[in-house]
Amino acid sequence: MSVELDVFVGNTTIMDKEVYQLWLNGYTVNDAVKVRMEGGVMEECEASAEVLLSDTMDQFRTFQMCERLLQNPAKLANQLLFQIPPDRQAMLIERYYAFADAFVREVLGKKLSKGTKKDLDDVSAKTGITLKSCRRQFDNFKRVFKVVEELKGPLVENIRQHFLLPDQLARDYAAIVFFANNRFETGKKKLQYLTFQDFAFCAGQLINNWTVGAVDNMVEDMDVDLDKEFLQDLKDLKILIADKDLLDQHKSLVCVALRGKTKVFNEMETNFKNLSRGLVNIAAKLTNPKDVRDFFIDLVEKFIEPCKSDRWTATDVNLYLTHYTNSAHILDSFKYQTVWTRYMGVIKSCILRMYHE
Amino acid sequence: MPGKLKAKVVAGRHLPVMDRASDLTDAFVEVKFGTTTFKTDVCPKSLNPQWNSEWFKFEVDDEDLQDEPLQITVLDHDTYSANDAIGKVYIDIDPLLCSEAATVISGWFPIYDTIHGIRGEINVLVKVDLFNDLNRFRQSSCGVKFFCTTSIPRCFRAVLIHGFVEELVVNEDPEYQWIDRIRTPRASNEARQRLISLMSGELQRKIGLKVLEMGGNAVVGYLQCFDLEGESGLVVRAIGTACTLDKISSTYTAAIVQNLSNSSPSKDMKDSPQAVPSALGCRSTHSSPVHSASSRLSQGFSVSVPTLLFAGMKNRHRSSEGPRARQCRAGFGEEAPGVPLSSGPPTPLRAQTFSSFSPSKSYSRQSSSSDTELSLTPKTAPPLHHPDFWLSGQTQRARGMGSGGSAGKEAGPLKALLRQQTQSALEQREFPFFTLTGFPPAFLLHVGGVVSARSVKLLDRIHNPALGNTRSYKLLDWNSFTADEPETRDAWWEELRQEIKSHAKALGCHAVVGYSESTSICEEVCILSASGTAAILSSRFVQDGALDTDHRLSRQQASVFTTGAEKGEGVMGSSASLGFEDVAPPACGFCHIPYDELNMPFPAQLTYCHCCRRHKVPDVLFTTIDVPTEANVTGKGCLIQARLCRTKKKGQGEGNATAISNLLPFLEYELHTQLLNKLKLRGMNALFGLRVQISVGDTMLLGLASATGVYLTALPSPGGIQIAGKTPNDITYEQHISNMQKKINDTIAKNKELYEINPPKLFTLDPDAFRSINTEFVEEVIGSPIPEPRQRSRLFRSHSESSDEVLELDLSHGKKDAFVLEIDDTDAIEDIHSLLTDAPTPPGFYSCNTEIMPGIYNWTSGLQMFTSVRVFRLSNANLTNQGLNKIFNDLCENLLKSLYFKLRSMVPCCLCHVNFIVAVPEDELIQVAVTAVAMSFDKDQSQENGRQSGDKTLMKAITENEEQLQFPLELSAESPSNPLSCAKGLSEVSGPLPSARAPSVDHSSFTDRCSSWIEQLRLKAHTIRRGSIKTMSSLEKASPVPEGRSRSLRSNRSCPGSSITVVKMTPLSFIPGAKIIKYLGIINMFFIRETTSLREEGGVSGFLHSFIAEVFAMVRAHVAALGGNAVVSYSMKECVFMENPNKNQAQCLINVSGDAVIFIRESELEATPSQTQSGNVQTSSNGEGT
Secondary structure (H helix, E strand, O other), rough: EEEEEEEEEEEEOOOOOOHHHHHOOOOHHHHHHHHHHHHHHHHHOOHHHHHHHHHHHHHHHHHHHHHHHHHHHHHHHOOOOOOOOOOHHHHHHHHHHHHHHHHHHHOOOOOOOOOHHHHHHHHHHHHHHOHHHHHHHHHHHHHHHHHHHHEEEEEHHHHHHHHHHHHHHHHHHHHHHHHHHHHHOOOOOOOOOHHHHHHHHHHHHHHHHHHHOOOOOOEOOOOOOOOHHHHHHHHHHHHHOOOHHHHHHHHHHHHHHHHOOOOHHHHHHHHHHEEEEHHHHEEEEEEEEHHHHHHHHHHHHHHHHHHHHHOOOOHHHHHHHHHHHHHHHHHHOOOOOHHHHHHHHHHHHHHHOOOOO | EOOOOOEEEEEEEEOOOOEEOOOOOEEEEEEEEEOOEEOOEEEOOOOOOOOOOOOEEEEEEHHHHHOOEEEEEEEEEOOOOOOEEEEEEOOHHHHOOOOOOOEEEEEEEEEEEEOOOOEEEEEEEEEEEEEEOOOOOOOOOOOEOOOOOOOOOEEEEEEEHHHHHHHEEEEEOOHHHHHHHHHOOOHHHHHHHHHHHEEEEEEHHHHHHHHHHOOOOEEEEEEEEEEEHHHHEEEEEEEEEEEEEEEEEOOOOOOOOOHHHHHHHOOHHHOOOOOOOOOOOOOOEEEEOOOOOOOOEEEEEEEEEEEEEEEEOOOOOOOOHOOOOHHHHHHHEEEEEEEOOOOOOOOOOHHHOOOOHHHHHHHHHHOOOOOOOOOOOOOOOOOOOOOOOOOOOHHHHHHOOOOOHHOOOHHHHHHHHHOOOOOOHHHHHHOOOOOOOOOOOEEEEEEEEEEEEEEEEEEEOOOOOOHHHHHHHHHHHHHHHHOOHHHHHHHHHHHHHHHHHHHHOOOOOOEEEEEEEEEEOOOOOOEEEEEEEEEEEEEOOOOOOOHHHHHHHHHHHOOOOOOOOOOOHHHHHHHHHOOOOOOHHHHHHHHOOOOOOOOOOOOOOEEEEOOOOOEEEEEEOOOOOOOOOOEEEEEEEEEEEEEEEOOOOOOOOHHHHHHHHHHHHHHHHHHHHHHHHHHHHOOOOOEEEEEEEEEEOOOOOEEEEEEEEEOOOOOOOOOOEEEEEEOOHHHHHHHHHHHHHHHHHHHHHHHHOOOOOOOOOOOOOOOOHOOOOOOOOOOOOOOOOOOOOOOOOOOOOOOHHHHHHHHHHHHHHOOOOOOOOEOOOHHHHHHHHHHHHOOOOOOOOOOOOOOOOOOOOOOOEEEEEEEEEEEEEOOOOOOOOHHHHHHHHHHHHHHHHHHHOHHHHHHHHHHEEEEEEEOOOOOOEEEEEEEEEEEOOOOOOOOOOHHHHHHHHHHHHHHHHHOOOHHHHHHHHHHOOOHHHOHHHHHHHHHHOOOOOOOOOOOOHOOOOOOOOHHHHHHHHHHHHHHHHHOOOOOOOOOOHHHHHHHHHHOOOOOOOOOOOOOEEEEOOOOEEEEEEEEEEEEEEEEEEEEOOOHHOOOHHHHHHHHHHHHHHHHHHHHHOOOEEEEEEEEEEEEEEEHHHHOOEEEEEEEEEEEEEEEEEEEHHHHHHHHHHHHHHHHHHHHHHO
């Protein structure tokens, strides 16, 4: 004796938020039933395990049928098959495109290719997120990437419109797309302490200031690729470290401004040349794609780590970077003010974000 | 009368990729009507093609307009090979033929393919120009309105109710044609879909003609069914009630109409020497095969048990069916049939008093008139306590031999029984049947009880080999080839209806209401069933030849009304009509027995009505209709189901039919007993909406009876249930029994509390006063007769001998006797067990299978229609009846539990119109499909004063409110703010109604309910959409009617670009908190879906899930295209599912129907007239807000 067939179809599609989450998390029906039983929904409604199983199965099936539409959220609003209230549609989409921070840290900056997808079982094992869920999240990244790749206009706005995502989620996706496109290295051990949100913040900074879109907003790929001209111009900044006079002048200006304002003044003074060399070298190398990928590692190695070992506080770093940036403007012989501002603005906010005490 | 049909193909979207190379599609469209086809241009390489075609014009006969659907095929153009079909859309243009319904069909239709399901959508515009006055010609019936709703549709008023219309058409099933072997499954399916569409159209046209003939303009309670008879063909049949309806807003004009009874041969039925049974006993008729020589066999029987008459039939040999239907009817009328109703002792107690009839006796009597041996005697059946099965040959029945065998017993003269029948036009009717279940007030005078008839038939093989091959779609030709075919089917139903009619007569009633017909087919055996409720109707709506026209007209003029009451003539009208002395019966009137007290057709304990104290009422009342609005109900009602499974041997042909018909009476009887037990267990005394379904399979018979139990205040309080043991010396056994007894008593008490049954104990015959004399077990004395003991298990038995005499004496005084369950074997224990294990509905839930639940009035707009299907595989073929019963019972119970769980977020809510369809699709499969609607209501019922009168008035107020809001101007003038306060005089009675009571959603009522996620969402949505659309629950994004407005609302939401109208669906005839302002036409759709990749589609469940979702989507799309925003009276009539997992294949057929309507939220309606401008401002600001 067995239930051969068991379906429930409502005129308004019934979806339980909790079950949806279990489905998104990649649970099997049986596991989901277990979780639900533990959640106490049975006592609440006098249901039996059988009932719960039937309900879970049914909802999983519904979600599966909806999945095709969720992959193209604009269709969800236009389709006739499921009658879903708009607020529920928005919830379905938002949750479908939500991702786990643990997962995204693993694939951030990696090429969204089949190869990466094959490695997802490792990711799954490492993060404890089910493979199914990993695949969904990965496919989401890839799908968003593919769609916005071919679109003109601002990245975040494109994502928001195409996938009907809320603003914050759209920004996160923009970061993921941006990282994937530029293949930034984020997986190295030294970068492990950084969260996705740290990177997403930096990505936002980069997108808003360093891409083509930052100057011209109707170009293809405008927000995905860094502004090549700008990168080229960054080479000019080398003068700050190459010219001995300039370097000394810069240092003294910064030291004057900092003196007495921080406990680590001595360390700042001694490290100035090192740190400055580090930052300017990063700028000068960015024309090379390989060095672009190492951008974050370089920031950590060349700046954050030295500061940390000297026990700078975030305030110290802020103070230092502010004066370091501003002082360059006072240098008479330094002519690349615009590039410098554009460069240091991003560097400063990135470092501050990445500087965890 | 020709008409011009115009169609325009605008665009497509979401088309599937048909060309793998380009990932695109070169789509074009063929538009076909009849034999004419137009094509659009190819729109190359697009999945969202814009054709924007010219108007394709078809100049056609209106007959074709009614029969044919507009057929739209979307194809992919292929230069080198044949064009691939993407899918089709069938558009029924019937709604356009009616001047008052839709004027244009315009919208996105899902493109449907029977193999792939929905594949994108197409935007089409359809219009019809009819050249002439619609009703001038009669070969077509354009303009006749059809309604699935089984009451007078809201926004119409019944001028006249003409009566029963029926028709059936027959064709060969394309699935069984030789060509099916070489064509693709897709071609077969499409042939079938198209054929059924054609047949439905034809059927509707023919019924329309009959209606016009009768002088009506509408069919209400239109019920169309398909019988897939396999090899022997396809039958599409329909019944309905012809009416003359008047739009309420239009000025009243008395229609001058032809009476049906005038045109049909009049029959003087009252002279029929009807066998009048004695006051007691289980009546049954059984007929045996008479012409055994013939290859055609049918079996029937009829059983009548208290308050329930089951009839059956008759072995009919097709070839013996010589006389054509009409003749047969006439013959019947003239010959004045002796209805083979016999009566038997209902209780052993009676059996002792009178002679008892054993099955063997019945059998011998029967066999004398039959040459086929039938054994009705169950092996274990004791001769005692056997319901008296009266068997008689069907053919003889009409010759008046029916009562022969029991002459001594049945002494009551027929005339006495008929004495109270009024002379009305009804009696001259061929079939005074009404498919309505809800009636205009004062139409229903008395209700007798359920009458039902079944007949087992063998289906014909088609004897015309030349036929199958060539003419698959030519309906008319078909008839000429096998001219007798439709007549045969006609005649079958004819017999059944005659049976029903005679049963109604036996109950002293001249009409049958809540009438319906159904079939169950298993290979070549077909069970035809018909059932209804015997009733006496007021002649008010029935044109009566005897009344002079002026009088009638004036009377109607003065008392115009519709269901509930309309506001048109309005404010005064209905209260005035209620005050009518000559017509308005007391609210308890329908409970009063219509039959003669001295010659009751079945055993019943009569008492004086608890309301008026003047008339007699039965102890229990079973009906197939909805609870009349005027009924006084104590507490709340609940869904009651009796479920039964019986194994049967595999058989063929006649033998099989005989076996089935032998089983039927037992099945029917046990179902009835179960119902009665469960009713008592809930402390209730009446059943409404009773629907007994018998499904036949190869190795088993399934019986499912569903009804809504209520406590009618007018009827006596039901007694308890007593358990008696057979071996009283065993102490442990006795203990066991007393435990069980305690359990039962507890359950009854608990149920009374649950359903709030606290009848006023005014009656002098208070049950407590009549505590049983001799047993400590009896909790209460009961008003019901002891039903006939079951033959096999002898579950139900009367008191011990000692008490019999005492009770016997008391019977004449209307004393109630006890209801006893005797446990004498494990079988019975299990039955009692199952009785007790019927799980109560979880807190916050109610369920019923009628339109609304008595006792719940404050519905919110939360509405969720659903269909759930389960198929159960029995792994063990050698199951016993008990085992089967348990499985079947569990299946139904679990299904209900699942539904409650699924819908828990709507609590407090009521599952209304719960409709179960059971089937045995294969040997070891049981299929149960449920369609119902969950409606949430306001739990805050503190305002309820709990008093009967208050309740009743409230109920009325609400029902009337539905009607009244039709007239916004009047409404606003009367009470601009509270929709309920305009419930005219009645609201005064019920006192000022707090606004929380209003059907609209009140914000505060939500705050304490947002325990769950959906609630929160709802609340959120609610808060967002304050103002004029505040009643919209987000659970179903309701769109107000004006499309522009709803669109603007939607476009501002999070999902831009959506242009999909939200369409509500409900099996009920109304939408709570809303006013139906227009009926757009009937929706009647038939779909086939097939797959050859079952596993890939998610197995059987995945396959059926998407199919049902697709069906819903297509219904919604068609309704939206007609300009509607809801389907009312929606029902799924057929869900035939077949699978072959080994071949990875499955096929499913679904037939759905309903009425497309436009509704407006009451709150909007309220706002519109008084403050149109501010209303608009509100809406637009809402739009911005969201």
